[in-house]
Amino acid sequence: MLASHSLASTWLLAALVAVVDCKIDRESIIRQFNLRLNQSHAYSPVQVGNGNFAFGADVSGLQTFLPHNTLSSWGWHNSSLPTTPNQTAISDFTGQDWWTHGRLVNYNQPNPAEKDISQWLIANPHRINLGRIGLWFGGKNVTEDELTERTQTLDLWEGTISSSFSWHGKSVTVKTIASPEIDTIAVTITSELLGNGELGVFFDFPYASGKNKFDAPFVGLFNATSNHTTTLTSRKNSATITHTLDATTYDTEIRWESEGRIQRTNNETHSYVLTGKDSETFAFTATFAPKAANSQGSFRDVKKSAKDWWKKYWSTGAFISLPSATNSSAKELQRRIVLTQYLLAVNGAGKDPAQESGLVNNGWYGKYHCEMIFWHLAHWTVWNKWDLYNRTIGVYERFLPSSYDRAKHQGYQGARIGKMQDDNPSGWSAPGEINSLLIWQQPHPMWFAEMEYRKSPTQKTLQKWDRVLAGVADFMASYAWYNQSTKVYDLGPPMYPVSENTNPNQTVNPTFELAYWRFGLDVAAKWKERQHQVVPASWRTVKDNLASFPIQDNAYVLYEGVEDMWTSPEIASDHPGFLGLYGWLPPDPRLNLTVFQNTVDKVYASWDLANLYGWDFPLMAMAAARLGDGEQAVRWLLDVNNQVNELGMPEGGNRVATPYFPASAGMLLAVGMMAGGWDGLAGSVFPEDWDVEVEGFQRSM
Ligand SMILES: *[C@@H]1O[C@H](CO)[C@@H](O)[C@H](O)[C@H]1NC(C)=O
Ligand SMILES: *[C@@H]1O[C@H](CO)[C@@H](O)[C@H](O)[C@H]1NC(C)=O
Ligand SMILES: *[C@@H]1O[C@H](CO)[C@@H](O)[C@H](O)[C@H]1NC(C)=O
Ligand SMILES: *[C@@H]1O[C@H](CO)[C@@H](O)[C@H](O)[C@H]1NC(C)=O
Ligand SMILES: *[C@@H]1O[C@H](CO)[C@@H](O)[C@H](O)[C@H]1NC(C)=O
Ligand SMILES: *[C@@H]1O[C@H](CO)[C@@H](O)[C@H](O)[C@H]1NC(C)=O
Ligand SMILES: *[C@@H]1O[C@H](CO)[C@@H](O)[C@H](O)[C@H]1NC(C)=O
Ligand SMILES: *[C@@H]1O[C@H](CO)[C@@H](O)[C@H](O)[C@H]1NC(C)=O
Ligand SMILES: *[C@@H]1O[C@H](CO)[C@@H](O)[C@H](O)[C@H]1NC(C)=O
Ligand SMILES: *[C@@H]1O[C@H](CO)[C@@H](O)[C@H](O)[C@H]1NC(C)=O
Ligand SMILES: *[C@@H]1O[C@H](CO)[C@@H](O)[C@H](O)[C@H]1NC(C)=O
Ligand SMILES: *[C@@H]1O[C@H](CO)[C@@H](O)[C@H](O)[C@H]1NC(C)=O
Numbered sequence: 203m204l205a206s207h208s209l210a211s212t213w214l215l216a217a218l219v220a221v222v223d224c225k226i227d228r229e230s231i232i233r234q235f236n237l238r239l240n241q242s243h244a245y246s247p248v249q250v251g252n253g254n255f256a257f258g259a260d261v262s263g264l265q266t267f268l269p270h271n272t273l274s275s276w277g278w279h280n281s282s283l284p285t286t287p288n289q290t291a292i293s294d295f296t297g298q299d300w301w302t303h304g305r306l307v308n309y310n311q312p313n314p315a316e317k318d319i320s321q322w323l324i325a326n327p328h329r330i331n332l333g334r335i336g337l338w339f340g341g342k343n344v345t346e347d348e349l350t351e352r353t354q355t356l357d358l359w360e361g362t363i364s365s366s367f368s369w370h371g372k373s374v375t376v377k378t379i380a381s382p383e384i385d386t387i388a389v390t391i392t393s394e395l396l397g398n399g400e401l402g403v404f405f406d407f408p409y410a411s412g413k414n415k416f417d418a419p420f421v422g423l424f425n426a427t428s429n430h431t432t433t434l435t436s437r438k439n440s441a442t443i444t445h446t447l448d449a450t451t452y453d454t455e456i457r458w459e460s461e462g463r464i465q466r467t468n469n470e471t472h473s474y475v476l477t478g479k480d481s482e483t484f485a486f487t488a489t490f491a492p493k494a495a496n497s498q499g500s501f502r503d504v505k506k507s508a509k510d511w512w513k514k515y516w517s518t519g520a521f522i523s524l525p526s527a528t529n530s531s532a533k534e535l536q537r538r539i540v541l542t543q544y545l546l547a548v549n550g551a552g553k554d555p556a557q558e559s560g561l562v563n564n565g566w567y568g569k570y571h572c573e574m575i576f577w578h579l580a581h582w583t584v585w586n587k588w589d590l591y592n593r594t595i596g597v598y599e600r601f602l603p604s605s606y607d608r609a610k611h612q613g614y615q616g617a618r619i620g621k622m623q624d625d626n627p628s629g630w631s632a633p634g635e636i637n638s639l640l641i642w643q644q645p646h647p648m649w650f651a652e653m654e655y656r657k658s659p660t661q662k663t664l665q666k667w668d669r670v671l672a673g674v675a676d677f678m679a680s681y682a683w684y685n686q687s688t689k690v691y692d693l694g695p696p697m698y699p700v701s702e703n704t705n706p707n708q709t710v711n712p713t714f715e716l717a718y719w720r721f722g723l724d725v726a727a728k729w730k731e732r733q734h735q736v737v738p739a740s741w742r743t744v745k746d747n748l749a750s751f752p753i754q755d756n757a758y759v760l761y762e763g764v765e766d767m768w769t770s771p772e773i774a775s776d777h778p779g780f781l782g783l784y785g786w787l788p789p790d791p792r793l794n795l796t797v798f799q800n801t802v803d804k805v806y807a808s809w810d811l812a813n814l815y816g817w818d819f820p821l822m823a824m825a826a827a828r829l830g831d832g833e834q835a836v837r838w839l840l841d842v843n844n845q846v847n848e849l850g851m852p853e854g855g856n857r858v859a860t861p862y863f864p865a866s867a868g869m870l871l872a873v874g875m876m877a878g879g880w881d882g883l884a885g886s887v888f889p890e891d892w893d894v895e896v897e898g899f900q901r902s903m
Pocket of ligand 9: 528529530531532833889890891892
């Protein structure tokens with residue numbers, strides 16, 4: 203049992219800053235971090251968007267010089283199926299059978315005998331770039347260097363990009379805004395060049411480059427013009443461009459407010475030019491949709507709704523003010539917090555969980571990962587931004603039937619959540635050895651449900667989650683395997699732990715997964731009790747009889763029986779997921795804090811920290827914070843290996859996987875927990891000499 207006095211003593215070490223019930227001047231803090239740029243960034247766009255749709259701009263405010271992407275939650279494409287004999291249909295894929303506790307279980311893994319259909323299932327469908335919109339300089343090839351007096355501001359408070367420059371001594375300004383409701387960008391261009399036919403707007407549409415796992419920084423093929431079609435239907439003040447890529451078709455509806463004309467530039471390409479007439483201001487909207495609808499309104503309408511939406515976004519939920527004026531670390535953390543909040547509303551608040559790179563570019567073919575749902579979404583709960591959280595959280599209920607099918611197919615009870623998914627309604631998960639053997643995505647719904655119940659302890663919340671928790675808990679209980687010789691329930695083999703770097707056939711009883719299993723089954727049991735329903739016996743039996751945490755030399759280790767863990771370069775790198783035992787998770791009943799502290803010390807001393815990236819830093823910050831060390835927590839968040847560039851984009855472990863938004867969302871979760879506290883700790887944990895003001899946080903578990 204956890205000795206409560208040891209917890210209390212760590213709290214004494216913590217710098218406790220009382221929650222001040224104040225009204226922070228949010229607007230001035232946010233505007234202090236508005237982007238102010240004067241050139242395009244090689245791979246990070248300045249974005250406007252709404253969580254389901256984002257438009258990435260270069261220094262022109264459009265996609266003039268760099269083909270930054272326009273991505274959505276609904277734009278996907280399938281390549282044609284393979285023509286290899288016996289691999290021409292999805293049903294030809296059979297996966298692989300692996301021995302699992304004395305029986306063969308069929309896993310959704312690439313099968314060497316079915317290489318082509320396996321790969322097709324991994325790569326399809328893939329997310330598409332909906333189109334490029336840029337400035338057209340009367341047909342001249344103008345480069346960014348030719349523009350003078352370039353300035354660009356992203357006003358975070360209103361969600362507006364204002365860009366301006368001079369060309370041949372004539373000034374041009376561009377305002378770019380995205381609608382918060384529909385997938386529209388609204389643009390106003392002001393320049394005397396407009397009237398002379400020297401300035402207009404081009405639209406270009408790429409084919410899908412579905413063969414690239416990382417389609418970054420620029421998505422799609424603009425040179426495969428014969429593989430797809432576009433057609434233009436032009437009216438007086440509007441036009442529809444219908445783009446067809448094999449079975450995928452969608453419309454771009456363009457509306458302009460003064461006299462204008464749109465035409466195709468060349469019948470061999472998919473580019474179009476829109477020009478105004480006799481006017482120094484030209485405003486237009488471009489709406490992307492599976493099928494054109496006439497609802498986007500004018501530039502002014504979009505501007506108004508964006509302004510209202512962003513103001514509400516910034517004014518509701520939690521906020522934190524750090525001593526930016528007196529401490530450069532505090533200022534950098536404040537910058538990251540503000541820019542990240544902007545970017546996550548644009549990239550990480552859609553109908554589906556976010557892909558790692560949000561709507562900036564495509565990683566893993568544009569698909570999302572179910573084990574990462576926690577890292578993308580959890581922060582909304584502690585920051586009390588429930589409406590954004592709500593947009594995505596339905597994913598568990600939506601895919602519950604396929605989760606049941608997956609478990610049944612493998613001979614388990616209940617519902618087994620998938621791994622790497624897309625917008626396919628069937629809920630299929632991409633084949634993969636790791637994909638099929640990870641298990642830490644399973645208890646996520648329990649964490650979310652419990653946070654929601656703390657916020658809203660109602661019958662409605664209980665009902666909302668009951669089916670999902672029951673299905674997942676049934677699977678978790680059924681997956682745990684009763685070991686006759688040790689009389690405990692084992693997790694694995696085969697399995698992969700959080701760190702994905704072990705031999706799956708040897709991996710058994712990993713520390714973090716044991717704790718998370720117990721946590722998940724405990725929440726599921728409470729859920730039934732709250733509804734005065736019977737708790738299935740198997741949930742309790744497994745919860746109470748899970749294998750002990752593996753300990754070697756008084757420290758927790760990755761999994762039971764791991765050899766040379768602290769000296770093996772393969773093991774002592776990658777995510778130190780076991781640190782989630784205390785920090786990310788509330789204290790487990792079997793947690794020994796002395797052993798945990800030893801574990802933390804060993805990680806600090808021997809881990810390959812230079813190879814850490816993304817959410818590893820918030821993970822370690824949460825552990826440090828829970829141990830009462832706010833200074834160390836902040837150091838992890840600002841670690842030299844955890845960079846955030848001038849646009850607020852988290853630099854991933856490598857350029858290809860940049861941005862890597864789990865780092866951003868994880869940072870907000872860690873900050874939110876440090877600001878809002880957790881059970882037993884009212885107050886916040888930041889460096890003692892920081893004058894921190896917080897308001898509106900939801901306390902964590
Ligand atoms: C552009 O911005 C950078 C960074 O703020 C600054 O160093 C540089 O002088 C600016 N260049 C111009 C031409 O304004
Ligand atoms: C891709 O193919 C799958 C399987 O036929 C189908 O369910 C899905 O809707 C397709 N997606 C697209 C974007 O065509
Ligand atoms: C295709 O399947 C048939 C029947 O299972 C088998 O006889 C044939 O050898 C297979 N062909 C190839 C190319 O694998
Ligand atoms: C794990 O065992 C299965 C057989 O059950 C085998 O096919 C597979 O190659 C093994 N994997 C590793 C990484 O050893
Ligand atoms: C435009 O100019 C740039 C720089 O001079 C050159 O690299 C590019 O190929 C040109 N593009 C076209 C379409 O002429
Ligand atoms: C098309 O463009 C891609 C890069 O976007 C390039 O790799 C490829 O070689 C080009 N193909 C042709 C036929 O030019
Ligand atoms: C475009 O179509 C041609 C002819 O069907 C095909 O050979 C080529 O691979 C396709 N290109 C892409 C990028 O799919
Ligand atoms: C494109 O084709 C249409 C009819 O096929 C023709 O009227 C038009 O002039 C062509 N445009 C260009 C730019 O070649
Ligand atoms: C900022 O605060 C941190 C944490 O207390 C401290 O380590 C650092 O020295 C401070 N920096 C400055 C410039 O005061
Ligand atoms: C979130 O959704 C639930 C039901 O799905 C609803 O009861 C709740 O009011 C929603 N909360 C917000 C803030 O939208
Ligand atoms: C039961 O647990 C022991 C100790 O962890 C392990 O060595 C053994 O392999 C397990 N039995 C089976 C059949 O997996
Ligand atoms: C925690 O572990 C330490 C070191 O192994 C041990 O001395 C101590 O008795 C343990 N505490 C409890 C409460 O089990």
